[in-house]
Amino acid sequence: MDAIDFLQAQHRAVEKAFIALKADDDDLEAKAALAQRACEELSIHTMPEEELLYPAAREAWPGSETIDVEKAYTEHFLVKTLIAKFETLKAGDKGFDATFKVMSEMVGHHVEEEEKELFPELRKSNCNLRGLGEKMEKRKAELQSKLDAVGSKSVG
């Protein structure tokens, strides 16, 4: 899997979590679990992308205005701010649904831009996407095991 296949697969996982959350309206417990999963999927996605792909994109087109990596960073920043809100926001709370809606709209827009602009351009560049993909998979595994450790602590 190269870096772009890897990221696109993650985008689909995030979308699935969003769709599941929209469908499940009454069961607050299920809703909370789904929101947590969506936030985890998003965190696992944003970190390797920011740490590995965006710097590579910056290097591929220094100072480019067509491929605006700074905008992508800013959108990630906003998504992370919304993720942080879910640390205190509970399913059923005022604002929970609205926050989730805004988050899902923002992520949808961001994903669309990346897949239409950034990714196709990166494919044309001489960026080592295979090498990047391998590094991302390693980073993802690290983040996943950290999250699992936190999860088992809070359960047990």
Ligand SMILES: [Fe+2]
């Ligand atoms: Fe992204």
